[in-house]
Amino acid sequence: MAFRKKAASPPEPPKPRTLFEKVWDAHVVDRQDDGTCVIYVDRHLVHEVTSPQAFEGLRMTGRKVRRPEATIAVADHNTPTTTGAMDDESRIQVETLESNVAEFGVPYFDMNDARRGIVHVIGPEQGLTLPGMTIVCGDSHTSTHGAFGALAFGIGTSEVEHVLATQTLIQKPAKNMRVAVEGSLPIGVTAKDVILAIIGRLGTAGGTGYVVEYAGRAIREMTMEGRMTVCNMSIEAGARAGLIAPDETTFKYLDGRPFSPKGGAWDLALGQWRRLPSDRNATFDSQLDLLASDIPPMVTWGTSPQDALPITDVIPDPANAPDENRREAWARSLAYMGLTPGTRLVDVPIDRVFIGSCTNGRIEDLRAAAEIARGRKVAAGVSAMVVPGSGLVKAEAEKEGLDKIFIEAGFEWRLQGCSMCLAMNADRLEPGQRCASTSNRNFEGRQGRGGRTHLVSPAMAVAAAIRGTLADVRDFQ
Amino acid sequence: MEKFTTLSGVAAPLPMVNVDTDMIIPKQFLKTIKRTGLKDGLFYEMRWTADGQKKDFILDQPAYQNAKIIVAGPNFGCGSSREHAPWALLDFGIRCIISEDFADIFYNNCFKNGILPIKVSKEIIARLMDDASRGSNAIIEIDLEKQEIKGPDGGTVHFEIDAFRKKCLIEGLDDIGLTLEKKSSIDDFESRQKDSQPWLHTAS
Numbered sequence A: 001m002a003f004r005k006k007a008a009s010p011p012e013p014p015k016p017r018t019l020f021e022k023v024w025d026a027h028v029v030d031r032q033d034d035g036t037c038v039i040y041v042d043r044h045l046v047h048e049v050t051s052p053q054a055f056e057g058l059r060m061t062g063r064k065v066r067r068p069e070a071t072i073a074v075a076d077h078n079t080p081t082t083t084g085a086m087d088d089e090s091r092i093q094v095e096t097l098e099s100n101v102a103e104f105g106v107p108y109f110d111m112n113d114a115r116r117g118i119v120h121v122i123g124p125e126q127g128l129t130l131p132g133m134t135i136v137c138g139d140s141h142t143s144t145h146g147a148f149g150a151l152a153f154g155i156g157t158s159e160v161e162h163v164l165a166t167q168t169l170i171q172k173p174a175k176n177m178r179v180a181v182e183g184s185l186p187i188g189v190t191a192k193d194v195i196l197a198i199i200g201r202l203g204t205a206g207g208t209g210y211v212v213e214y215a216g217r218a219i220r221e222m223t224m225e226g227r228m229t230v231c232n233m234s235i236e237a238g239a240r241a242g243l244i245a246p247d248e249t250t251f252k253y254l255d256g257r258p259f260s261p262k263g264g265a266w267d268l269a270l271g272q273w274r275r276l277p278s279d280r281n282a283t284f285d286s287q288l289d290l291l292a293s294d295i296p297p298m299v300t301w302g303t304s305p306q307d308a309l310p311i312t313d314v315i316p317d318p319a320n321a322p323d324e325n326r327r328e329a330w331a332r333s334l335a336y337m338g339l340t341p342g343t344r345l346v347d348v349p350i351d352r353v354f355i356g357s358c359t360n361g362r363i364e365d366l367r368a369a370a371e372i373a374r375g376r377k378v379a380a381g382v383s384a385m386v387v388p389g390s391g392l393v394k395a396e397a398e399k400e401g402l403d404k405i406f407i408e409a410g411f412e413w414r415l416q417g418c419s420m421c422l423a424m425n426a427d428r429l430e431p432g433q434r435c436a437s438t439s440n441r442n443f444e445g446r447q448g449r450g451g452r453t454h455l456v457s458p459a460m461a462v463a464a465a466i467r468g469t470l471a472d473v474r475d476f477q
Numbered sequence B: 001m002e003k004f005t006t007l008s009g010v011a012a013p014l015p016m017v018n019v020d021t022d023m024i025i026p027k028q029f030l031k032t033i034k035r036t037g038l039k040d041g042l043f044y045e046m047r048w049t050a051d052g053q054k055k056d057f058i059l060d061q062p063a064y065q066n067a068k069i070i071v072a073g074p075n076f077g078c079g080s081s082r083e084h085a086p087w088a089l090l091d092f093g094i095r096c097i098i099s100e101d102f103a104d105i106f107y108n109n110c111f112k113n114g115i116l117p118i119k120v121s122k123e124i125i126a127r128l129m130d131d132a133s134r135g136s137n138a139i140i141e142i143d144l145e146k147q148e149i150k151g152p153d154g155g156t157v158h159f160e161i162d163a164f165r166k167k168c169l170i171e172g173l174d175d176i177g178l179t180l181e182k183k184s185s186i187d188d189f190e191s192r193q194k195d196s197q198p199w200l201h202t203a204s
């Protein structure tokens, strides 16, 4: 081999970075030698359930909220979806939030504000969620906001207090995972089916320690609502956050929202946002590829979101579980769910239907549900409800006449809030009741003690309501 | 926050996989505005039948009523971010959880409350699970400084832990106080950001 004269080395090209790395790097306030960083938080969402102890902590130490204007508070988790009164404990929790935001000067959408709704619905709706931001909330589904290319994750109450006091968090960077869904989604298959299929593949702990970037044509073709559904459930695979590169769909959604930048600031922001997507040669620590055409409408059968199967499948047999741990978990799930191996999923009868939550409580979700409900009737013996994700989603749905379609079909049309996603308020399953739900967790007792949850898309939930059993939405289209 | 240096106590075995925070503390206990008094809600649905009868859950068995340690199955603490989960464990007297792996948010929340979550291999978990199942005869000792778990038979195993988290636990540090010492860096960051991304500094 010939010796070549060593040329003066050109300046090193910048290392290709992932979207996660770009947002992370832009928010490092301080880095210790061991890699622990102080990370700046651009937006902090606060709700009634995980904040009282944090405000109390500030009071006890005489600390203030560093940037009240970067914070927004709302009551959503434990609010009633009917006009009835709240129980004492719940009322005290909401009143505590109200006195805390007043004392610390935090902006608040009050109980009568039409903008009130689930934190993860109102952030994007108001333009409070923007690309490139860091966003935190004392709620694990904060990952929703990653749909905008914002680094968004759930934190505990001690960290809520930390953010209130310092506008920062102490963190180490996560690992990068890329999940690509190539090709276009078949008819009847939605963002919910995609994320259930992904969680089924990754497992409930497969994303632990990672931030997952979703990519590929199927993701790019999704609306913002669909992308939010996907990012929302990242935590169900254990991932700290989900991310999707911002693009024209993102910008169009944000343009003109109340808190989106305006005029010159918008142009400046846009210029920066366009540079956020992962560089072509950026390296990921892990990669998962799926074909959109392989994803059918999905449903969960067990008590972990990873227990997801195509609706055409049957209840699995623990004897066929891949390992001992899984065998025990499956057997326990089946006992809890009251199901027998070999039963066809479409033969599983249901008692209740819940359409709503930060996963599927947005206007597009309600439109998709209404389309199947139009002119049909909820099966006898099934009780079904629709809970919009925010007051504005509710108003828009009513403007479009969706409420009428639901009511005529036999659904209850409720006030906005988290409702039966976590069943803290009066909306809950009775022991043994089985529910087709558009929410995100099918844990034991999640929707009420002894309640049995099957996670599905909004259209699939309506199909189940009408048939009275879990059902394949493709039979209705 | 209470310091964590050494701990010696009974360990309760809880081999189930994916113990989620809804199991650790169900939603009806989240209506509180306090951090304390949550032990009654700990593992509520696993401890009590719907009509209020005790179910003989592991932590209610005489041998484990004073357990300070839980040896747990993998992916402990998955699900919701509720810090009520570590608060309830702490209120019961649990100061240490040993598992193959933990869900991120729960893991983080433990450190903020003086609870030590220890990650060890599957093989070590199997051994500790055995030890734990011997009940109150089997005292397990934890030494955070040395990063060691000592089993009832005297054998020790080493565990890994992030140096900064270890320091915070051993010294019982208030990390808000630590961060506030970096106030000038935060001020600088903010003023830089105000110039480069002014839209992040208009009021919400």
Ligand code: SF4
Pocket: A076, A077, A118, A119, A120, A139, A141, A357, A358, A359, A417, A418, A421, A422, A439, A440
């Ligand atoms: S809708 Fe459910 S998952 Fe979403 S924020 Fe509310 S309780 Fe949490």
